Amino acid sequence: MSAIINLRKMQLNQTGMIRSVRATGELGRRIRDMGLVPNTEVRVVGRAPLKDPVALRIMDFTITLRNNEADHISVEIQED
Amino acid sequence: MAQHITAALAGNPNCGKTTMFNALTGARQHVGNYPGVTVEKRSGTVKSGEVLMDVVDLPGTYSLTAYSPEELVARDFIVDERPQVVINILDATSLERNLYLSIQFMELGAPMVLALNMMDAVKKQGKTIDVDMLSTLLGLPVVETVARTGAGKHELIQQTIAFIREKEDPWKPLHISYGSLLDPVLREMEEIIAKNNFLTHRFPARWIGLKYLEEDEQIIAMGETFLESCHHRLLKLAEKTRTRCLKNMDMAPDAIIADYRYGHIAAMMKQGVVKRDTTGDRINLSDNIDRVLTSRFLGPIIMLATLYGIFQITFPIGEIPMGWVEAFFEWLAMVAVAVIPAGFLQSLVVDGIIGGVGGVMGFVPLIMVMFMAITILEDVGYMARMAYMMDRVFRIFGLHGASLMPFIISGGIPGGCAVPGVMAARTLRSPKEKLATILTAPFMNCGAKVPVFLLLSAAFFPHNAAGVMFGMTLVSWAVALVVAKLLRSTVIRGEATPFVMELPPYRMPTLRGVLIHTWERAWQYMKKAGTVILGISILIWASMTFPGVPHDLSSQFQARQKAVEAEMIASPSQKQQLQQALVDIENMENQAALRYSFAGRVGSFFEPVTRLAGFDWRTNIALLGGFAAKEVIVSSLGTVYSLGAVDADDSASLGKRLLGDPMWSPVGALALMVFVLLYAPCFVTVAVISKETSWRWAAFSVMFNTALAFCLAVGVYQVGNAVF
Numbered sequence: 028m029s030a031i032i033n034l035r036k037m038q039l040n041q042t043g044m045i046r047s048v049r050a051t052g053e054l055g056r057r058i059r060d061m062g063l064v065p066n067t068e069v070r071v072v073g074r075a076p077l078k079d080p081v082a083l084r085i086m087d088f089t090i091t092l093r094n095n096e097a098d099h100i101s102v103e104i105q106e107d
Numbered sequence: 108m109a110q111h112i113t114a115a116l117a118g119n120p121n122c123g124k125t126t127m128f129n130a131l132t133g134a135r136q137h138v139g140n141y142p143g144v145t146v147e148k149r150s151g152t153v154k155s156g157e158v159l160m161d162v163v164d165l166p167g168t169y170s171l172t173a174y175s176p177e178e179l180v181a182r183d184f185i186v187d188e189r190p191q192v193v194i195n196i197l198d199a200t201s202l203e204r205n206l207y208l209s210i211q212f213m214e215l216g217a218p219m220v221l222a223l224n225m226m227d228a229v230k231k232q233g234k235t236i237d238v239d240m241l242s243t244l245l246g247l248p249v250v251e252t253v254a255r256t257g258a259g260k261h262e263l264i265q266q267t268i269a270f271i272r273e274k275e276d277p278w279k280p281l282h283i284s285y286g287s288l289l290d291p292v293l294r295e296m297e298e299i300i301a302k303n304n305f306l307t308h309r310f311p312a313r314w315i316g317l318k319y320l321e322e323d324e325q326i327i328a329m330g331e332t333f334l335e336s337c338h339h340r341l342l343k344l345a346e347k348t349r350t351r352c353l354k355n356m357d358m359a360p361d362a363i364i365a366d367y368r369y370g371h372i373a374a375m376m377k378q379g380v381v382k383r384d385t386t387g388d389r390i391n392l393s394d395n396i397d398r399v400l401t402s403r404f405l406g407p408i409i410m411l412a413t414l415y416g417i418f419q420i421t422f423p424i425g426e427i428p429m430g431w432v433e434a435f436f437e438w439l440a441m442v443a444v445a446v447i448p449a450g451f452l453q454s455l456v457v458d459g460i461i462g463g464v465g466g467v468m469g470f471v472p473l474i475m476v477m478f479m480a481i482t483i484l485e486d487v488g489y490m491a492r493m494a495y496m497m498d499r500v501f502r503i504f505g506l507h508g509a510s511l512m513p514f515i516i517s518g519g520i521p522g523g524c525a526v527p528g529v530m531a532a533r534t535l536r537s538p539k540e541k542l543a544t545i546l547t548a549p550f551m552n553c554g555a556k557v558p559v560f561l562l563l564s565a566a567f568f569p570h571n572a573a574g575v576m577f578g579m580t581l582v583s584w585a586v587a588l589v590v591a592k593l594l595r596s597t598v599i600r601g602e603a604t605p606f607v608m609e610l611p612p613y614r615m616p617t618l619r620g621v622l623i624h625t626w627e628r629a630w631q632y633m634k635k636a637g638t639v640i641l642g643i644s645i646l647i648w649a650s651m652t653f654p655g656v657p658h659d660l661s662s663q664f665q666a667r668q669k670a671v672e673a674e675m676i677a678s679p680s681q682k683q684q685l686q687q688a689l690v691d692i693e694n695m696e697n698q699a700a701l702r703y704s705f706a707g708r709v710g711s712f713f714e715p716v717t718r719l720a721g722f723d724w725r726t727n728i729a730l731l732g733g734f735a736a737k738e739v740i741v742s743s744l745g746t747v748y749s750l751g752a753v754d755a756d757d758s759a760s761l762g763k764r765l766l767g768d769p770m771w772s773p774v775g776a777l778a779l780m781v782f783v784l785l786y787a788p789c790f791v792t793v794a795v796i797s798k799e800t801s802w803r804w805a806a807f808s809v810m811f812n813t814a815l816a817f818c819l820a821v822g823v824y825q826v827g828n829a830v831f
Contacts, residue, residue, distance in 0.1 A: 051359055053174050054605045059365040060170040061607050062204040067369075072394060076403050077499035080606055087232075088201040089393075089610040091495050093502070096605055 028106040034069070034097040035081075042070040043102035050099035058096070062086050069102060112160045112271060115184060117212065118196035119205055120167035121488075121611040123224045125149075127196050127254035128164040129619050131264070138627050146180045155264050163190065169204075171211040173325040175536070185217050186309050189278075191271050192218050194263070196254070199223040199236060200612070202381060206372045213245070216280035216311050220267045221249045222259070228612070233384030244375045255617055280311040285367045288355065289320065292348045296341055303337045306330060319345045320360040393488075393612040401492055410493055414515050417484075421476045422522060422554075428472035436465030454652060455645070463644020463735065470526055470791065471629055477516060477527040479625045481534075484512075486616030490534060491608060498606060504588045505595025507540035507604070514544070514587065518551030521580050525549040525792040529799055530628060537604030543594050545799055546808050547587040549788035552580050555737035559783050562741055566762030567776040579784055586785060590815070632795075643790050647735050650705040651728075656696065657703065664696045697746055706731045720782060720820035721775035730782070736789050774827030778820040785816035 031046055045067045050058050062085050063069070072089060073082035079094045116131075118124040128136070132151030139148045149164040165184055166177035173179055185193065193212055197205035202223070212219055221241075223229075229236060242249040248266045252259030284290055296316030300307060306315055306329060318326035319341045330338040345360070352360050400409055440461045447453040484490045490512065498508030510532075517528025528548045535541035552560075557576075564575040595601075656664070668689065675685045701707050702724070710727030717727055725747040732743035741761070748764050765771045787809040788796065797805035 047357075048362065051362075054607075055359070055362060056170070056172055056174060056365075057605045057607045059362065060172070060207065061609070062207070062369070063607075064366055064369050073397060073401055075401065075496050075499060076406050077496075079499045080495060082397075082401075082495065082610060086201055086203045088198075088204060089612075091491075091498075091606060091608050091610055093498070093606045096607065 029103050030106055031101050031103050034083075034092075034100040034102050035094050037071045037102060037104070039071050039074065041104060042068060043104040045069055045100060046103045047101045048099060049101075050096070054096060054099070058092075058099070061090050062088075063090075063092075063100060110158045112158060112192070112268070113163070113188065113190040114160055114267060115163050115165050115188075115190040115193045116196060117165045117181060117185075117193050117208070118167060118224075119169055119198060119208060121609055122167065122196050122198040122205060123254040124167055124196040125164060126617055126620055127222065127224060127252065127260070128162065129617070129623055130254050130257045130260050132162055136623075138631070146176050148180075153264060155268060158268050160264070160267070162194075163188075168208065170208060171215070172321070173323050176538075177536075179325060182215075185212070185215060190217075192220060192267055194220050194222060194267060196222045196224050196252075199225050199229045199251075200232060200234075202236065203369075203372055203376060206375075207368060209245075210281070210283070210368050210371060213247075213281035214283065214311070214314055214317070216278040216314075218270070218274060218278065219247050220263070220270055221245070221247055222252045222263050223249060224252050224254050226251045226259075227253045227256075235382045235384075237380050237382070240378065241375070241380050244378065244380070255615075280314060282313065283367060283371050285317075285364055288352060289348065289360065289363060289367075292320070292344060293317065296344060299337060299340055303334055305337045305341075306333055316341070317364065320348060321364060322361065396613055397492070397610070400489070401496055406496055410496060413484075413489070414511075415520065417480045421480050422473070425473035425476040428475075429469050432469050432472060433465065436461055436468065439465070451652070455648065458652075459645045459648030460641065463648065464641055468633070470524065471633060473524060474527045474530075474632055475625050475629045477524075478530070478628045479621060481512065481516075481527075481531055482621045482624045483616050485534060486614065486620060488611045488613045491610050494608065495610065502603060504592040505540070505599075505603070506543055506588075506591050507535055507537055507606070509535045510540060510544040510591075513548045514551060514584075517548040518553035518556070519580075519584065521552040521557060521576060522554045523551060524553050524555075525551065525788055526632070526795055528553075529792060529795045530632075532799065536608075539595070539599050539601050540604060542800060542804065543591045543599050545796055546594060546804065546811075547591045549792050549796075549808065549812065550583050550587040550590065550785055552576075552583045552784065553737065555789065556783055558738050559733075559740050560780055562744075562762055563765075563776040563780055565759070566766045567771075567773040575780070579780060582781065583784055586815075586819075631798075643794075644735070647732070647790075650709075651701060651707075651732065653705055655703065656700050660699060660703075661696075664692060664699075668692050694746075698748075701728055701743075701746055717817075719824070720778050720817060721770075721772075721824045722779065722782075722820075723770055726779065730786070733783065734787060734790055736791070737783065740783060772828075774824060774831060777827060778824035781823050782816045782820040785812060785819060787813045787816075 032043075037043060045063060045065050047065060048055065048058055048063060063083075067085055070084045071081060072084045075081075075091075080091045081094065081097055082089055082091050116124055116128055128149065128151065131153050136149060136151030139150075146166050151162050151164075153160040153162055163184065165181040168175070168178045168181050171178055171182045173182075184190070195209050195212060197209065199205075209219065209221065223236060223238065223241075226236075238249050238251055248270050250259055250263045250266050252263055254260075285293060293313055293316045296319065297312045299305070300312040300315050305312075306326075310318075310326070315326060315330070319330070322345070327338075327342070330341065349360055352358055352363060356363065358366075399405055440457045443456045443461060444453060447456055481490075490509070493511055494508030496508070497511045501508055501510050512534065513528045513532040515523065516531050517523050517525040525548055528551065529545050532541050532544045532548065535544060560576055560579055561572065564572040568575050655661075671685055671688050671692065675682060702711070706728050707724065710724040710731060713727055714722075714724045717723075722730070725744065728747050729740045729743035733740040744765075745761050748761065765776075787793070793805045793809060796808055
């Protein structure tokens with residue numbers, strides 16, 4: 028079973044495939060420049076001590092994103 | 108015959124570009140600014156046989172859009188300066204993302220050589236990269252390098268030179284397909300652009316079309332002034348395409364373009380450029396370190412311990428060479444006193460020039476030690492982790508996680524200094540948050556304010572000095588954060604800059620890189636000291652010296668002096684007392700001189716207003732002097748209370764004097780402390796603010812901070828007196 032959820036809802040160490048990025052303008056550009064584009068595998072590798080921002084692993088490097096920025100990204104995850 | 112080549116070094120932040128630049132050019136480098144922006148321009152030369160290569164280190168960027176000054180600078184340099192070659196440094200451990208920038212340079216048509224950097228890390232990760240295949244696919248020379256050790260740098264230079272010699276038509280833009288929706292539009296745009304020679308003297312035609320689709324502000328503005336009719340046609344086409352894209356694909360054109368660029372890269376990768384050793388999971392050291400260093404409970408504790416540790420180490424270490432510099436200037440002043448006859452010239456050289464510039468130069472060792480620590484934290488990768496952990500807190504106040512460091516250095520832990528603090532704000536990549544940080548960091552409890560607080564709390568709150576200091580620190584943080592929020596909701600209003608930030612793997616910094624950057628910052632600061640600060644020092648000296656004591660008063664002092672001297676000859680047994688009387692007369696004369704000076708007149712002029720906060724003309728003069736450096740407040744107070752020059756570190760006698768003065772009360776002392784904590788930054792800080800932002804913001808910080816400090820001081824004084 029697979030389901031599409033918001034990136035914010037992902038658990039620590041969960042892996043998923045980015046399906047859509049709905050951010051526009053500068054935020055959208057920056058997100059894409061960092062490689063957060065559809066059909067990219069992403070894994071949550073950490074959360075800051077106050078649960079925000081979130082640290083993600085994509086294409087062999089780590090980036091951080093605030094939760095309200097992660098809201099723009101939908102991820103498909105495998106449920107078992 | 109010697110051949111001259113210009114090469115631009117480009118790449119993502121954290122790809123080892125600057126390390127490679129240092130390895131290539133060694134000490135032969137020069138740092139300046141790109142015209143009109145505060146982005147650093149680093150350039151240097153490489154000599155190889157007959158060829159002299161000028162290398163310009165472009166700012167690290169992930170893309171070539173028009174969103175940040177760094178990206179614009181990089182793009183403009185390529186387009187306007189037309190370097191013979193772009194050397195693109197890539198972090199080979201994340202090749203795909205790094206190629207995203209390369210593709211954009213290729214679309215601009217820039218002749219390019221790729222350096223796959225950090226190949227040692229790639230091998231450690233159990234990956235292999237087929238360099239020949241990548242080179243064939245891209246049609247560019249590709250060289251493997253390890254910038255940290257300098258491996259591959261000679262081959263990089265050789266390949267670059269050979270590439271320039273062999274390539275016939277170097278500027279040849281890459282064409283990528285952007286799909287059935289965009290490709291026809293791009294072709295139509297290309298035709299319009301080519302027919303009208305629309306900006307084609309600077310950019311490739313298809314690239315201009317792409318920028319119109321991407322809604323690139325710079326190019327669109329340029330197009331409007333270049334040829335309006337053509338600009339409108341392109342804009343209309345872009346608009347129509349945007350509507351269609353949103354309708355058909357639910358994506359804006361810029362998103363589609365990014366998708367296809369990544370798709371282009373992914374297609375190359377699929378052919379097997381990168382091979383992974385699939386035998387077992389590789390252990391990622393950085394991940395394991397992060398599991399501890401950014402963990403929920405240990406993370407913040409380790410961070411605080413690190414910051415506190417840096418403080419405990421840098422200030423004592425910095426103080427040693429600071430003492431040498433101070434001793435040198437004291438010696439210089441002594442020489443000047445011996446060589447120049449007493450009078451205005453001597454006073455100008457000793458008190459104005461040597462005193463002023465010496466005071467500023469005294470900061471140099473501290474700046475160097477502080478920046479060495481910052482550079483190491485940054486190069487190791489810990490700075491990004493601190494920003495990551497603190498972001499949630501700072502965001503509430505319209506700041507950024509990376510605002511922490513400037514605040515701490517400025518005196519977030521008492522004893523810092525706003526000069527390196529403001530300079531540390533350079534690590535912030537978001538312009539609005541950076542400005543708000545720079546403007547609020549000087550509220551912190553810096554080392555020069557501490558002697559003032561010590562003096563006043565020892566005199567008026569003798570059993571509670573530590574409590575007062577702690578309270579002042581809390582006030583400074585509260586005011587800085589609240590003012591930041593205020594600024595971010597008024598004059599620096601605007602959406603939070605996206606936090607999308609890379610957490611680079613932990614790396615050992617190179618000694619050469621740390622030394623070069625430390626020296627650069629110190630040198631920039633010293634240049635400032637030699638020009639602007641010298642001028643202001645002389646101005647402050649003059650305002651506290653001229654016009655001097657009126658003639659009749661001065662002859663009165665002389666008469667009394669002569670009388671005492673005559674008595675000394677008459678009754679040598681009372682020599683000691685009489686000598687003290689002479690010193691007293693001199694101190695009184697100094698007090699009178701200050702009272703009649705321009706600064707004194709200003710102080711008296713403002714007295715009716717400053718009375719509201721409990722400051723008389725004496726305090727006003729001291730506060731004016733404090734603009735030179737906050738510790739001057741203590742010594743100026745000494746002079747106006749005719750105690751002679753008071754050593755800032757030993758001010759007990761001054762404290763007693765103030766305690767005995769009916770003008771002073773604990774409430775008045777508290778009001779003064781609040782004012783000193785918050786009013787105009789010292790002029791060295793102002794000069795640095797002006798360099799990092801603009802003179803307008805520097806002037807704003809002087810006026811706004813003083814007004815705010817005054818309001819709060821009046822509040823403390825009036826409420827305090829009403830209650831007690």
